[in-house]
Amino acid sequence: xxxxxxxxxxxxxxxxxxxxxxxxxxxxxxxxxxxxxxxxxxxxxxxxxxxxxxxxxxxxxxxxxxxxxxxxxxxxxxxxxxxxxxxxxxxxxxxxxxxxxxxxxxxxxxxxxxxxxxxxxxxxxxxxxxxxxxxxxxxxxxxxxxxxxxxxxxxxxxxxxxxxxxxxxxxxxxxxxxxxxxxxxxxxxxxxxxxxxxxxxxxxxxxxxxxxxxxxxxxxxxxxxxxxxxxxxxxxxxxxxxxxxxxxxxxxxxxxxxxxxxxxxxxxxxxxxxxxxxxxxxxxxxxxxxxxxxxxxxxxxxxxxxxxxxxxxxxxxxxxxxxxxxxxxxxxxxxxxxxxxxxxxxxxxxxxxxxxxxxxxxxxxxxxxxxxxxxxxxxxxxxxxxxxxxxxxxxxxxxxxxxxxxxxxxxxxxxxxxxxxxxxxxxxxxxxxxxxxxxxxxxxxxxxxxxxxxxxxxxxxxxxxxxxxxxxxxxxxxxxxxxxxxxxxxxxxxxxxx
Amino acid sequence: xxxxxxxxxxxxxxxxxxxxxxxxxxxxxxxxxxxxxxxxxxxxxxxxxxxxxxxxxxxxxxxxxxxxxxxxxxxxxxxxxxxxxxxxxxxxxxxxxxxxxxxxxxxxxxxxxxxxxxxxxxxxxxxxxxxxxxxxxxxxxxxxxxxxxxxxxxxxxxxxxxxxxxxxxxxxxxxxxxxxxxxxxxxxxxxxxxxxxxxxxxxxxxxxxxxxxxxxxxxxxxxxxxxxxxxxxxxxxxxxxxxxxxxxxxxxxxxxxxxxxxxxxxxxxxxxxxxxxxxxxxxxxxxxxxxxxxxxxxxxxxxxxxxxxxxxxxxxxxxxxxxxxxxxxxxxxxxxxxxxxxxxxxxxxxxxxxxxxxxxxxxxxxxxxxxxxxxxxxxxxxxxxxxxxxxxxxxxxxxxxxxxxxxxxxxxxxxxxxxxxxxxxxxxxxxxxxxxxxxxxxxxxxxxxx
Numbered sequence: 001x002x003x004x005x006x007x008x009x010x011x012x013x014x015x016x017x018x019x020x021x022x023x024x025x026x027x028x029x030x031x032x033x034x035x036x037x038x039x040x041x042x043x044x045x046x047x048x049x050x051x052x053x054x055x056x057x058x059x060x061x062x063x064x065x066x067x068x069x070x071x072x073x074x075x076x077x078x079x080x081x082x083x084x085x086x087x088x089x090x091x092x093x094x095x096x097x098x099x100x101x102x103x104x105x106x107x108x109x110x111x112x113x114x115x116x117x118x119x120x121x122x123x124x125x126x127x128x129x130x131x132x133x134x135x136x137x138x139x140x141x142x143x144x145x146x147x148x149x150x151x152x153x154x155x156x157x158x159x160x161x162x163x164x165x166x167x168x169x170x171x172x173x174x175x176x177x178x179x180x181x182x183x184x185x186x187x188x189x190x191x192x193x194x195x196x197x198x199x200x201x202x203x204x205x206x207x208x209x210x211x212x213x214x215x216x217x218x219x220x221x222x223x224x225x226x227x228x229x230x231x232x233x234x235x236x237x238x239x240x241x242x243x244x245x246x247x248x249x250x251x252x253x254x255x256x257x258x259x260x261x262x263x264x265x266x267x268x269x270x271x272x273x274x275x276x277x278x279x280x281x282x283x284x285x286x287x288x289x290x291x292x293x294x295x296x297x298x299x300x301x302x303x304x305x306x307x308x309x310x311x312x313x314x315x316x317x318x319x320x321x322x323x324x325x326x327x328x329x330x331x332x333x334x335x336x337x338x339x340x341x342x343x344x345x346x347x348x349x350x351x352x353x354x355x356x357x358x359x360x361x362x363x364x365x366x367x368x369x370x371x372x373x374x375x376x377x378x379x380x381x382x383x384x385x386x387x388x389x390x391x392x393x394x395x396x397x398x399x400x401x402x403x404x405x406x407x408x409x410x411x412x413x414x415x416x417x418x419x420x421x422x423x424x425x426x427x428x429x430x431x432x433x434x435x436x437x438x439x440x441x442x443x444x445x446x447x448x449x450x451x452x453x454x455x456x457x458x459x460x461x462x463x464x465x466x467x468x469x470x471x472x473x474x475x476x477x478x479x480x481x482x483x484x485x486x487x488x489x490x491x492x493x494x495x496x497x498x
Numbered sequence: 499x500x501x502x503x504x505x506x507x508x509x510x511x512x513x514x515x516x517x518x519x520x521x522x523x524x525x526x527x528x529x530x531x532x533x534x535x536x537x538x539x540x541x542x543x544x545x546x547x548x549x550x551x552x553x554x555x556x557x558x559x560x561x562x563x564x565x566x567x568x569x570x571x572x573x574x575x576x577x578x579x580x581x582x583x584x585x586x587x588x589x590x591x592x593x594x595x596x597x598x599x600x601x602x603x604x605x606x607x608x609x610x611x612x613x614x615x616x617x618x619x620x621x622x623x624x625x626x627x628x629x630x631x632x633x634x635x636x637x638x639x640x641x642x643x644x645x646x647x648x649x650x651x652x653x654x655x656x657x658x659x660x661x662x663x664x665x666x667x668x669x670x671x672x673x674x675x676x677x678x679x680x681x682x683x684x685x686x687x688x689x690x691x692x693x694x695x696x697x698x699x700x701x702x703x704x705x706x707x708x709x710x711x712x713x714x715x716x717x718x719x720x721x722x723x724x725x726x727x728x729x730x731x732x733x734x735x736x737x738x739x740x741x742x743x744x745x746x747x748x749x750x751x752x753x754x755x756x757x758x759x760x761x762x763x764x765x766x767x768x769x770x771x772x773x774x775x776x777x778x779x780x781x782x783x784x785x786x787x788x789x790x791x792x793x794x795x796x797x798x799x800x801x802x803x804x805x806x807x808x809x810x811x812x813x814x815x816x817x818x819x820x821x822x823x824x825x826x827x828x829x830x831x832x833x834x835x836x837x838x839x840x841x842x843x844x845x846x847x848x849x850x851x852x853x854x855x856x857x858x859x860x861x862x863x864x865x866x867x868x869x870x871x872x873x874x875x876x877x878x879x880x881x882x883x884x885x886x887x888x889x890x891x892x893x894x895x896x897x898x899x900x901x902x903x904x905x906x907x908x909x910x911x912x913x914x915x916x917x918x919x920x921x922x923x924x925x926x927x928x929x930x931x932x933x934x935x936x937x938x939x940x941x942x943x944x945x946x947x948x
Contacts (some may be wrong), residue, residue, distance in 0.1 A: 049584045052622035052731075053593070061598075061617030064547040084547045089882050118800075126810060130801035135872045137879025156879050185813060188841040192816035194842075195764045199661050300762065302654040335579075335591040345588055348647030351655050371655055403596045410598020413617045416888045435878040485644060 026382070055259070063413035064339050066422065068429075068436045069261060073272035076279070080426040080436070081255045081264045084419055086190055090257025091423040092267065093492055094173060095431045098149035098245035100223035101284045101361070108225020112186060112233055114144035117151060119182035121171040126182060129172060138165040146219050148431055149245070152423075156232040157258035166270060174274030176242065178235050178346045179230045187230055201299040205472035208295055209307045213365055218289040226320045243423035247278030251426045251429035256423045264404075284362040287311060290468050297472040304473025305369070308384065312366035315432040316360040319457040321445040328404045329396045330388070331355030331368060331430030332395065336403075342387055343370065346484035349380050361432070366462060374478045377471060383481065387463040395455030409448055415439065505701035525887065528895075528905070529721035533870050534711025535737040540895050540905055542716040543726045544888050550717030551888045552624045553613040555896040559707035560685075561607040561678035561746045561828065567687015568692065570701045572605040572647055576610065577609050577698055580641040583634035584629075590627045597623060607679050607746075609900040615889060618718045618838060622727055629731040632711070635702055636856060642695040653684050653840050661761035662941065666769065669939035672755045673771040677746030677828050707738045712899040716892040746828025748773050751934035756779040758940045767821075768846050769835040769939040774930045776823070782916065786824050788926035789832060791918045793822040794873045795865055796834075796856065799891040801872065803856055808836070812885075813854040827901040832930065838907070846940055864920030877912055 018425050069081045100110045118140060120423075133140045138155040151173045155165040207222050214220035224230075224454045240361045244250075251345060289311060313493035331339035331354050339353045368388065372380045396404075416422055416439075429438050528542040559571050581587040599616035601624075614624040658662045667682045674680040676936045685693075688905040713732065715724050752773060780786045797804045808814045818836035834853055838844040884890050895905040907914075 038802060050593070050623065050626055052626040055622065056597075061619050062548040084546075087885055089886070090878075125808050127801055128844075130799060130805075131868075131872060132797040134801045135868070135875055137875040137877075139879075139883070145871075154883060156882060185810065188813075188839060189816045191829070191841055192765065192837065192839075199763050201659065301659040303651065303659055334595070335588060336595045341588075344648055346644075348644035349649055349651070351652040371651070373651065373654065384830050403592075407598050410596070410617055410620070411600070412598065413547060413549050414600065414615060415551045417888070420886055428917065482644075482647075485640065 006118045025358065048296050048309060060409040061413050064416045066416055066425075066439070068426065069264075070430075070436055071265070071268075073248065073253070073268050075272045075275065075277060076251050077123060077248045077251040077268070077272040077275070078430050079253045079264075079268045080430045081260065081261070081268075081310050082422050082426065083264070084256055084422070085258045085261065087419070088258050089154065089419070090157050090255065090259050091152065091154050092169075092271070093150060093152040093254040093423050093427045094271065095254070095427050096149045096151075097281050097361070097431070098160070098223065098248055099145045099147045100225075100239075101146050101218035102241075102245055102281060103218065103221070103225070106225075106237060107242050108223075108230040108235060109189070109233055109237060110149055111144040111223050112183070112190070112230065113223065113238045114142050114149045114176050115186050116182060116238060117176045118172050119144055119186070120177040120179040121168075121175055122177060124171075124298055125179065129168065130271070132168045133165065136161050136165045138169075140169065144223055146223055150427075163334070166267060170274035171488050172269045173246065173271065176278065178238050178242075178451075180235060180444065183233070185239070189235070190230050192225055193224065195303070201297070201301050201303075201472040202305050204297055204299065205305045205307050205470045207469065208297060208472075209309055209367070209470040210365075212293055212470065213290050213309055213311065214287050215290060217292070217362070218284055218285065219360070219362065239418070243276045244278055246276055247271045248275040248278075249277075249279040251275060252282050252427065254426035254430055255420045256426065274318050282485075284360075286362055286422060289466075292466045292468060294469045295471070296475075297470065298475060299472045301473050302374065304373040304471055305372045306377065306381050306383075306384065307367060307369045307470045308388070308467045309367040310365060310466055311363045311367050311469065313359050314358040314363055315361065315428075315434070317359060317471045319461065320357075320359060321442055322449045322453045322457045323461060325401065325404045325446055325449050326391075326396065326437060326458045327355055327357055327366075328407070329400045329454075330391050338387055338391060339368065339370075339384065342484065343372075343380065343383065347383075347482055349373075349376060349383075349481065352379070353384070374473045374476045377473060378478045379471070379481045381471070385464065388462075388467075392455075392459055392462060392464055395451055399455065401449070401451050405447055405449070409443065412439075412443060435487060517729065526789050526891075530905070531721075531725060531732055533708065535733065535735055536707075536800065537711055537713055537728070537732050537735070538899065539713045539715070539728050540899065541719065542714075542891055542895065543719065543721070543722045544716055544885070546720050548718045548889065550618045550621050550715060550719050551613060551892045552598075552621060552628070553611055553714045553892050553896050554628050555609050555611040555703055555712045555714065555900045557608075557710050557740075557743065557900055558610055558701075559606050559608045560683040562684075562705075562743060563649045563678065563681055566689060566690045567693075567697060568681045569649070569683075570611050572683055572685060572695060573601045573646065573690075574601050574701050574706075575605045575610050575612075576645050576649060577642060578631050578635060579634040579637060580645065581829065581877075583636075584630045585627060586640065587636075590631070593623065594621045595625065598738045599624065605683055607681075607683060609897070611893075611896060613889070613892070621715070621719065621724075622731070625731040632706055632708065632732070633735045634707070634908040637695055637699050637702065637794060639695045642698065646690060646693060649684070649686070650690055652688060652762055653690065655755040657682070657684060658687070661763040662767070665759045665761055665767075665771070665939060667939040668757060668759050669769045669771065669937065672746060672939075673759055673773070673831055673937035674746075675752045675755070677748045679746050679748075679826075679828065679831075686894065697884050704741055707740060708732060708735045709737045710740045712896055714896045716888040716895070716901070745779060747779065748829035751932070752937075754933045754938070755937050756938040756940070760942050760943060760944045763941065763943055765837055765840070766943065767835065768845055768849060769941070770834040770850075771937045772832040772930050772932075773935045774822070774830055774832045775938075776901075777913045778825075779826055779829050779905075783914075784922050785926050785929065787914050787918045788922040789930065790824050791870075791873060792860060792872055792923060792926065793820055793832070793913055794876070794915075795860075795869060795923075796820040798873055798876060804834075807856065808849070808852050811844050812852060813839050814849050815839055816841075818849070818853075824885050825897055825901055825903065857931040861924055861931065865923065874912075874916065877915055881908075881911065 153169045331337045355368040358364035528541045601614040603612040630875040671680045815836045820834045822832045836849045
């Protein structure tokens with residue numbers, strides 16, 4: 001329980017070109033294009049003072065080359081594999097199109113099915129399974145989201161560890177027994193989580209936002225379901241869900257580590273053969289466009305949580321590279337983005353503000369989120385809207401775009417630096433059926449994006465008048481915003497004019 | 499030379515090398531040296547990808563702070579991004595961002611650390627910027643005036659609006675009656691309200707010197723090139739004496755302390771903390787190794803005792819955990835927290851009774867051989883898995899060095915845990931799990947106004 005404070009704002013930028021399940025980024029424009037133009041980017045000024053910068057040759061850095069191998073198992077699971085013998089270990093991740101978008105009439109069933117995988121297999125209860133993995137030093141993990149459900153294994157690669165770990169993993173994922181006492185316990189634990197969520201205004205606002213954004217689309221409800229929907233789930237329903245959604249034809253197997261191709265093929269075959277037989281499930285349908293709205297949730301907190309969203313894009317959208325760069329400039333890149341600069345750095349209104357596209361199988365959200373002290377919430381919301389509107393109207397500057405491209409190229413080596421990072425990339429490429437050259441393609445595309453293109457695609461996908469907004473916090477008398485730092489006294493209090 | 503390097507030396511030996519390469523405890527090539535100005539540098543080579551992490555760890559954190567000045571270390575960390583001689587406020591972040599680097603910082607009881615993860619050819623930029631703010635931080639008052647507002651937002655976000663975090667802050671304040679560990683790292687709100695930039699300047703001048711810092715570099719680099727770069731950029735930063743710092747020592751047996759905290763929650767929960775030594779303060783290191791093993795037996799995995807018995811077996815709790823940090827500069831705390839299973843009508847008293855059954859069993863009954871084997875297997879594998887992340891390797895090295903231990907302990911971890919006997923465990927349990935060493939927090943829903 002020792003406390004460690006990441007003092008600044010955790011950013012999601014490492015994902016900017018990545019395929020991880022998490023956020024993409026949205027570039028944001030800053031408060032004002034003119035502000036951006038009159039403030040030269042630091043790197044130019046610093047280039048004259050920093051010796052080390054002058055010595056850089058300006059070339060894109062080297063990166064670890066990935067030889068992605070891919071094949072299908074006899075049962076129809078797609079496999080993606082990268083051989084990495086540097087460490088005596090391997091990572092395997094199975095991704096099923098078995099997230100909460102497949103819940104149908106039973107919100108929460110996907111998550112509960114996933115949570116029940118390691119509760120029982122033939123001859124072993126939950127404790128025996130845990131002892132099995134942990135006695136080998138193997139890590140089993142599972143998780144369920146909107147598009148996908150995941151089961152993963154990390155193990156030492158030595159045969160005496162690898163083989164028993166794989167045998168147990170294959171049983172857990174392919175042939176779980178769904179014990180009744182475990183279901184009762186997991187339901188209780190979920191009920192406790194629902195209670196716990198009631199004290200979390202950010203979670204309440206997020207759930208409301210998805211409801212407003214998606215209406216009756218399968219993405220609308222939270223992956224955990226609700227107290228009301230989880231309680232009646234039956235073992236028979238879970239077994240039926242497992243039989244269709246954890247089928248080999250509905251699975252992608254990502255594999256990285258100290259295995260030869262032949263070993264990898266054997267591993268994938270073994271796991272695939274243990275899964276139920278069956279085809280891929282139908283793709284999630286497209287959502288309909290939501291009505292713009294503004295919803296407030298009354299909550300006795302000190303801060304007000306603000307979320308602004310619209311429907312974004314699918315994972316395969318050809319505009320993704322341009323949108324991702326645009327988002328990075330607007331609010332995706334942490335410090336230096338327009339939102340962070342205007343809201344935090346110049347006015348001290350928030351600890352963190354970010355924007356991002358989450359490309360999913362169907363259109364995922366574009367979202368801006370932040371928190372600020374309650375008495376400034378209304379004017380902060382207005383400021384954020386103005387910054388977004390301005391960015392859509394005027395686009396980024398050439399300088400901002402050049403910097404964002406340089407940043408992207410520079411961060412590329414980090415995306416494939418560890419086995420954990422690579423297995424995440426492989427999983428997303430496989431799950432969203434992207435070409436094996438996706439990472440390189442994304443880089444190439446990004447480097448040729450123009451200012452005009454960003455402006456065009458941002459406006460194609462976003463409209464400042466169509467935001468779905470949810471706030472959560474207390475109702476208190478509102479105060480004007482402090483003036484921004486680089487425009488002292490003569491400016492009136494309040495938001496910048498346009 | 500490590501086994502992998504030996505293998506690379508001759509392909510013909512590859513089959514002979516296999517057992518070596520597969521050996522989990524193989525140390526990675528690690529070099530340490532100290533610059534003339536006292537900056538200690540540790541370089542660990544990891545050539546899997548052309549990336550590198552650079553971290554600077556200062557020996558200062560919230561346990562060094564005095565009443566009325568809480569939150570100084572963390573606030574200074576924020577202000578380290580607000581300009582030095584070569585970069586204006588926020589500019590270093592933009593430079594690093596444009597180079598594709600990840601950078602951040604963190605503050606704890608015992609340390610303040612700054613890091614950059616970046617392509618290997620850019621390491622010099624990270625060094626130049628880091629060295630510049632070690633020597634020439636500007637601390638502009640107008641920047642501080644805004645940043646302290648950001649810090650207050652951070653406190654509201656992380657603590658004031660998070661009922662359990664708020665309760666933990668109160669709990670820590672009674673769990674450490676004598677040492678500076680009772681201070682919350684982010685600082686009390688009253689102290690943030692009256693913090694002055696002059697205090698930060700004094701804090702900076704007191705502690706931010708090369709002889710009070712450790713530079714850790716892990717990645718695709720050679721020690722010689724790191725040494726040359728470190729000498730070039732950090733070498734000119736002058737050494738200066740730092741104030742005497744003393745290990746945060748705690749009363750051995752402060753007596754049973756208990757608080758009840760009412761917060762905005764629907765879920766009652768409890769926190770237990772026993773005052774225990776750390777590796778840096780123990781007169782008998784074996785007692786610390788025993789506590790680490792106990793922590794693994796209780797909560798080292800889903801097959802450990804707390805999940806198996808309290809969560810699944812008796813279903814007393816919907817969630818519970820234990821934790822022991824042996825790598826602190828001063829005396830530590832062995833903590834257990836639990837949320838009673840309300841659906842099963844379990845109370846705080848039921849959960850406490852369950853916890854005491856586990857603790858008392860440790861005092862009398864030796865653990866089963868299979869249980870110990872599982873812990874050993876997890877430690878062996880964990881040492882390999884940690885090497886997949888250059889950041890976690892660097893953090894382990896930096897933390898050990900900063901709390902007054904050696905990074906070499908990483909490679910002795912397995913041996914240390916294997917040396918623990920069943921008698922050691924029983925002795926440690928009897929010594930430390932007593933009411934005289936215990937602080938308890940009952941975290942309850944707010945009572946409705948009458």
